[in-house]
Amino acid sequence: MALPQEWMDELLSKNEITEVISSYVALKPKGRKLWACCPLHGEKTPSFSVSPDKQLFYCFGCHAGGTVIQFIMDMEHLTFIEAVKLLAERAHMELPEERNDRELQRLRAYRERLYAANKAAARFYCEQLLGPDGQPGRDYAQKRGLVKDIILRFGIGYAPEGWDNLMRHLEGQGFSEKELLDAGLLVKNPTSGRVYDAYRNRLIYPIQGINGQVLGFGGRVLDDSKPKYINTGDTPVYNKRNNLYGLYMQKGAKLADLIMVEGYMDVIGLYKAGVTNAVASLGTALTEQQARLLKRYVDTVYIAYDGDAAGQNATIRGLEILSHEGLAVRVIVFPDDLDPDEYVQIYGKSGFDALKSNAYTLNAFKLEAMARAYDLNDENGREQFALKACTFVGTLQPVEQERYYKLIAQKTGYEIDSLQEQGKRGEGYSQKPMVFRRGTYRRPSAQEEDQKELLLRTMLTSAVKDKNALAALKAAGAEEVLSEPYGSLFRALDQPGFSFAAYVGAQERQEAEKLTALIRDEQNMVEPEKTAMDCLKRLQQLEQEEKLSELQRELKRTDLGEGERAALLKQIADMIRAKR
Numbered sequence: 351m352a353l354p355q356e357w358m359d360e361l362l363s364k365n366e367i368t369e370v371i372s373s374y375v376a377l378k379p380k381g382r383k384l385w386a387c388c389p390l391h392g393e394k395t396p397s398f399s400v401s402p403d404k405q406l407f408y409c410f411g412c413h414a415g416g417t418v419i420q421f422i423m424d425m426e427h428l429t430f431i432e433a434v435k436l437l438a439e440r441a442h443m444e445l446p447e448e449r450n451d452r453e454l455q456r457l458r459a460y461r462e463r464l465y466a467a468n469k470a471a472a473r474f475y476c477e478q479l480l481g482p483d484g485q486p487g488r489d490y491a492q493k494r495g496l497v498k499d500i501i502l503r504f505g506i507g508y509a510p511e512g513w514d515n516l517m518r519h520l521e522g523q524g525f526s527e528k529e530l531l532d533a534g535l536l537v538k539n540p541t542s543g544r545v546y547d548a549y550r551n552r553l554i555y556p557i558q559g560i561n562g563q564v565l566g567f568g569g570r571v572l573d574d575s576k577p578k579y580i581n582t583g584d585t586p587v588y589n590k591r592n593n594l595y596g597l598y599m600q601k602g603a604k605l606a607d608l609i610m611v612e613g614y615m616d617v618i619g620l621y622k623a624g625v626t627n628a629v630a631s632l633g634t635a636l637t638e639q640q641a642r643l644l645k646r647y648v649d650t651v652y653i654a655y656d657g658d659a660a661g662q663n664a665t666i667r668g669l670e671i672l673s674h675e676g677l678a679v680r681v682i683v684f685p686d687d688l689d690p691d692e693y694v695q696i697y698g699k700s701g702f703d704a705l706k707s708n709a710y711t712l713n714a715f716k717l718e719a720m721a722r723a724y725d726l727n728d729e730n731g732r733e734q735f736a737l738k739a740c741t742f743v744g745t746l747q748p749v750e751q752e753r754y755y756k757l758i759a760q761k762t763g764y765e766i767d768s769l770q771e772q773g774k775r776g777e778g779y780s781q782k783p784m785v786f787r788r789g790t791y792r793r794p795s796a797q798e799e800d801q802k803e804l805l806l807r808t809m810l811t812s813a814v815k816d817k818n819a820l821a822a823l824k825a826a827g828a829e830e831v832l833s834e835p836y837g838s839l840f841r842a843l844d845q846p847g848f849s850f851a852a853y854v855g856a857q858e859r860q861e862a863e864k865l866t867a868l869i870r871d872e873q874n875m876v877e878p879e880k881t882a883m884d885c886l887k888r889l890q891q892l893e894q895e896e897k898l899s900e901l902q903r904e905l906k907r908t909d910l911g912e913g914e915r916a917a918l919l920k921q922i923a924d925m926i927r928a929k930r
């Protein structure tokens with residue numbers, strides 16, 4: 351839309367900059383300027399200035415500045431044209447196009463009809479979910495932890511079984527078949543010409559534009575059938591590449607950053623846990639338009655995609671698009687292939703915040719992704735990874751290099767200086783690698799057996815003589831963590847007249863040898879009771895960890911039903927809470 355210069359002049363003269371800005375923040379005169387604490391960034395001493403002579407503003411803190419239009423763009427997160435419209439409205443001016451363009455007016459009126467149809471549909475779906483026919487939807491919503499508050503906040507609904515529920519309802523409200531088809535609410539079978547509801551027996555997530563209009567819908571099946579999601583395609587009022595789910599919820603919020611997630615349920619799950627600044631791309635890889643949209647709200651974006659391989663690849667593409675738009679980007683990496691929703695169900699907001707504060711930079715994430723391709727438990731794998739990683743780090747700014755060499759050193763156990771030297775050789779030398787000097791690389795080892803022995807040994811030296819210590823260990827559950835032959839020995843310890851020699855003598859040879867080994871170093875035991883108790887705690891902890899990782903492995907099974915998955919997540923969450 352080209353705006354005539356004289357119209358723009360009129361707009362600016364009717365929107366005097368100090369008047370407009372005064373409606374957001376109190377300005378105090380000092381010298382030729384007016385001052386305030388900057389409404390665009392948080393501060394305690396005023397560095398935000400407005401010059402009435404020049405009709406410009408400038409902040410010495412965050413370096414924002416420009417005309418009144420720029421101020422409205424920054425303040426309201428609007429595009430240029432949206433800011434112009436807002437100021438025109440404020441000055442009761444008509445936009446030039448509105449004066450003469452009949453066709454444009456007709457188009458705009460038609461778009462308004464589609465918005466209205468979408469809004470009526472959203473209301474219908476929501477009423478269905480909460481009404482007498484909504485039981486299947488409510489059962490599913492309950493399984494996913496969608497409480498009524500959340501349902502209302504996100505306008506979640508339910509499209510009941512049947513071909514024409516919505517059609518009949520909206521046609522009854524005066525919407526035409528063409529309008530409903532154009533809005534994507536109905537579909538037409540191209541062969542038979544039959545027209546029917548686009549969403550049937552699905553949970554419905556309305557997609558709202560930044561001004562609150564309902565643009566389209568995502569519909570999810572209630573079971574494991576395919577396709578899992580149906581989303582509104584391109585319509586006169588909706589283009590998935592230009593919008594972000596959840597962005598509307600950010601209106602009016604003071605944002606430090608935004609969290610970019612993959613799906614509706616991630617936005618909602620995080621919101622429920624208290625992380626209210628998440629948005630999702632809508633069934634598409636992140637686009638440039640979406641990155642520009644984000645840039646209007648924040649300077650920093652955290653990518654929080656699924657931990658699986660597809661999610662990781664999407665992350666790298668997303669990182670590049672966001673950095674290209676000038677956004678600072680960090681990556682939150684979820685352990686155990688969990689998605690953000692699952693993660694906060696288990697670890698809560700505090701767990702998420704901890705992950706966020708440890709988020710990866712773009713380069714660190716690239717190194718992590720590189721490391722995934724190699725088996726770092728294998729010498730050869732570590733060397734191959736180190737070569738590739740050093741070549742990459744060698745291309746970075748010198749100040750950045752140091753911490754990334756440190757990261758490679760941690761992963762491979764090679765000395766930093768030999769890694770640095772490799773990095774200096776650059777790409778061309780990667781085929782003729784130097785030999786890395788080995789640092790301290792420790793492989794994680796199972797300590798369970800050691801702990802059991804130590805526990806038994808301390809019990810033999812002390813508990814055998816001290817019935818109270820034995821009782822304390824028993825009460826703490828020592829018996830459950832001990833395998834044979836140790837468990838039997840433990841049970842025999844408090845029998846009247848117990849003699850270790852006699853007990854061992856009665857055992858088979860193999861067991862007898864194991865048990866005899868326990869009394870080595872008997873005299874060297876310091877604080878046996880405390881040692882025994884520590885051992886026991888550690889054993890129980892190891893057992894819990896083993897069980898936890900078993901449940902987490904189970905969670906990765908692809909054939910899990912919704913219900914099984916939810917039950918597993920709950921079990922894991924309970925275990926982790928108990929651990930704290």
Ligand SMILES: [Zn+2]
Pocket residue numbers: 388389390391398409410411412413414
């Ligand atoms: Zn500022």
